Amino acid sequence: MKQNKHFILLVVFCIGFVTTFYAQHKRYAIKNGFGLYGGLTQYDILTDNFETQPGNGWMVGASATVDIPHKWYNISYTIQLAENKVGIASRQATLPMQSQFLDYKVFSAQIALLMHIKLVKSFVTIDVGPMLQYNGELELEDDQYENFVVANYDNLLAKDISGISKFNVDGAVGLSAGFSHFRLKAQYIYGFTNMLAKLDKADDLDVTGNDKKIKGNQSMLAFTAMITF
Template identity: 50%
Template structure:
């Protein structure tokens, strides 16, 4: 249901932009694109010891080409599954080790594509709204591992991260009108760990607030129709 709402938002948004330019009697061209690629994901935080992990991403774009402007605009909706390593240990007396987590995200973005070399090379920048799934332990046998820097917080306790976040995206696209390669960096402006602050970890001696910001790099190939 949440993904359907995101798709509806993109459709309504691109329709409103197209109508706005049409009312100005300016020639525009709408294009639909499909894209997919790989991600490198991390959470920048002082609470945990993390290691970035790889994942995949795929999505749909709806763009408005503006030949009379120095930029084009587009709306994108994308899904990704990301991995992340966090240090934890079986017991307080054990040495720590890296355990893997997975997280699924759904993102909607409005991007402005500044033309450096016409449509062949652009700088892409814009805001993004993200729905974030649970942060899940990949190996069930490690769910009760104690997170490094804590005495009562376990790996399974980290699932309840903040579901809605606001990001900023910046990147570069290069290629032709029907095919482009895009490198994009996505940074989370909101605290993705904030919901953990509502939890009561009885007996925990580390009282520092949970705070972290998403950091993701995506390399994708885009085909436009």
């Protein structure tokens, strides 16, 4: 709870800073905007250790945007929350040849500083920038499968891989289009950091059968609609 409070305070500070800083400019009619958005996601973990299957999820967020008419770009601070699913192949210990994808879900919060490159004024933009992410554990949706063995391993159980890294650094690139009060956004988010690093460092995991370093990077597609004020 204490970490969540610090995260929220950081976001409020960032949004307040960008609004105050650009509003002080005297020579141009710079406009500040605030938007709310939501939509659907497709999520995967890119890894050589597990066999994964992309899953669907949802995303909601808020954005504080600075529209700079005399520049070729705009700037925004965003905060977004998402719950995503991914399938990881596992099998019953007694049936080593019959694997199935088990559903895992992960909840994440991201803050981002995005540059919006103007293709057609502010109506169509390319959006790019870095993100900081805090996420929960990789949670197995159905506990009845917790003793299944993860594919590519001899004894690693489905319940053993939940403790992934909580803090990650991402990059985002996307395209948005619309008018002053409504926009459609498509965004791809890639995790630069190894979100499975905590698993690789764990001493109590039985990784017999696969001696590769445990490494994985998140991959997310998001399609959202935003209303601005």
